[in-house]
Amino acid sequence: xxxxxxxxxxxxxxxxxxxxxxxxxxxxxxxxxxxxxxxxxxxxxxxxxxxxxxxxxxxxxxxxxxxxxxxxxxxxxxxxxxxxxxxxxxxxxxxxxxxxxxxxxxxxxxxxxxxxxxxxxxxxxxxxxxxxxxxxxxxxxxxxxxxxxxxxxxxxxxxxxxxxxxxxxxxxxxxxxxxxxxxxxxxxxxxxxxxxxxxxxxxxxxxxxxxxxxxxxxxxxxxxxxxxxxxxxxxxxxxxxxxxxxxxxxxxxxxxxxxxxxxxxxxxxxxxxxxxxxxxxxxxxxxxxxxxxxxxxxxxxxxxxxxxxxxxxxxxxxxxxxxxxxxxxxxxxxxxxxxxxxxxxxxxxxxxxxxxxxxxxxxxxxxxxxxxxxxxxxxxxxxxxxxxxxxxxxxxxxxxxxxxxxxxxxxxxxxxxxxxxxxxxxxxxxxx
Numbered sequence: 001x002x003x004x005x006x007x008x009x010x011x012x013x014x015x016x017x018x019x020x021x022x023x024x025x026x027x028x029x030x031x032x033x034x035x036x037x038x039x040x041x042x043x044x045x046x047x048x049x050x051x052x053x054x055x056x057x058x059x060x061x062x063x064x065x066x067x068x069x070x071x072x073x074x075x076x077x078x079x080x081x082x083x084x085x086x087x088x089x090x091x092x093x094x095x096x097x098x099x100x101x102x103x104x105x106x107x108x109x110x111x112x113x114x115x116x117x118x119x120x121x122x123x124x125x126x127x128x129x130x131x132x133x134x135x136x137x138x139x140x141x142x143x144x145x146x147x148x149x150x151x152x153x154x155x156x157x158x159x160x161x162x163x164x165x166x167x168x169x170x171x172x173x174x175x176x177x178x179x180x181x182x183x184x185x186x187x188x189x190x191x192x193x194x195x196x197x198x199x200x201x202x203x204x205x206x207x208x209x210x211x212x213x214x215x216x217x218x219x220x221x222x223x224x225x226x227x228x229x230x231x232x233x234x235x236x237x238x239x240x241x242x243x244x245x246x247x248x249x250x251x252x253x254x255x256x257x258x259x260x261x262x263x264x265x266x267x268x269x270x271x272x273x274x275x276x277x278x279x280x281x282x283x284x285x286x287x288x289x290x291x292x293x294x295x296x297x298x299x300x301x302x303x304x305x306x307x308x309x310x311x312x313x314x315x316x317x318x319x320x321x322x323x324x325x326x327x328x329x330x331x332x333x334x335x336x337x338x339x340x341x342x343x344x345x346x347x348x349x350x351x352x353x354x355x356x357x358x359x360x361x362x363x364x365x366x367x368x369x370x371x372x373x374x375x376x377x378x379x380x381x382x383x384x385x386x387x388x389x390x391x392x393x394x395x396x397x398x399x400x401x402x403x404x405x406x407x408x409x410x411x412x413x414x415x416x417x418x419x420x421x422x423x424x425x426x427x428x429x430x431x432x
Contacts, residue, residue, distance in 0.1 A: 009056030060141035193254035
């Protein structure tokens with residue numbers, strides 16, 4: 001089996017937040033989108049990864065499946081209900097085969113994250129995989145791809161210092177708030193949303209010295225469970241506007257498909273606070289806070305892309321670990337390509353080519369007058385000798401190809417090997 005994999009996507013590096021919002025899908029909406037893709041691409045195995053920083057469509061197809069950028073983008077837009085603008089395509093990237101494998105491994109390892117070293121992305125990759133496999137019972141290629149990516153990410157986490165400090169988008173948001181106010185101990189903080197990101201944010205706030213923390217969530221019980229664990233106070237969601245007036249810092253991270261913090265609510269809160277400044281950080285995609293909130297006086301609004309600069313400082317500190325992590329990813333991707341038919345198939349073609357030449361030449365030799373009378377045991381000894389010679393000659397190319405696969409240079413070396421051995425073309429005496 002040969003690779004026919006593709007990933008089409010946008011992320012915080014290639015597309016503005018406005019475009020990522022349009023394509024963003026919650027976990028509850030992903031199954032319907034996948035069903036539509038499966039209907040349009042019979043026999044293909046799709047998966048969708050949608051986070052605050054990226055939207056990516058992975059597709060494993062048969063040898064005859066045409067995975068090109070234009071058709072996949074059209075299919076993604078149709079499945080997410082987005083009308084494509086003329087300039088939307090330039091923001092999307094496309095990776096195929098080994099590059100697609102390496103891309104997913106890098107994503108799962110947080111090498112392509114805004115905050116390098118954050119661990120939430122691996123959980124999101126696992127969730128995307130779980131949703132896809134639940135809809136597709138026999139998705140063999142997709143299963144192999146995601147399992148390999150998860151294995152690579154675990155190796156990166158275990159063998160490098162990339163995750164030292166347990167950084168995340170949440171912790172970067174809290175660091176940002178601390179840079180603005182210097183000390184958080186005298187500031188009241190409100191977290192809107194008690195999901196995984198909300199809990200991580202709460203933990204980071206407590207670690208940085210925050211004392212008065214309000215947790216608002218649609219489910220009050222879930223909000224209470226998280227708030228009590230970290231010494232915060234759970235608040236009913238419908239009291240949002242009231243608690244805006246009591247909060248110096250608001251960090252919002254719900255999974256709502258629309259804005260939950262409106263301009264009028266913040267305007268009223270600032271007035272009630274007698275124009276004391278209020279800092280709002282929106283780390284949700286789609287955004288939780290209306291954009292015009294940032295135009296109000298004494299209001300400082302930042303969204304997830306504004307955290308990119310702070311994340312860049314984090315990246316510089318982890319550069320050595322990043323380089324180590326990339327080596328692991330490239331090795332794992334190359335080995336996956338080899339296991340998925342690359343080396344196995346190429347080696348078989350080389351062996352078949354050698355065997356064909358060997359048999360042809362032996363038949364010619366044994367027809368000659370001097371060798372034809374030889375007894376069968378002698379002929380068998382000659383056959384074995386030729387076999388050993390061929391194996392020894394091919395030993396070095398095999399070792400080089402295996403090493404190339406381990407070091408991420410598989411495709412280049414495979415192409416050279418096919419040319420050197422004339423695989424699929426004519427042999428040296430024109431028999432094919």
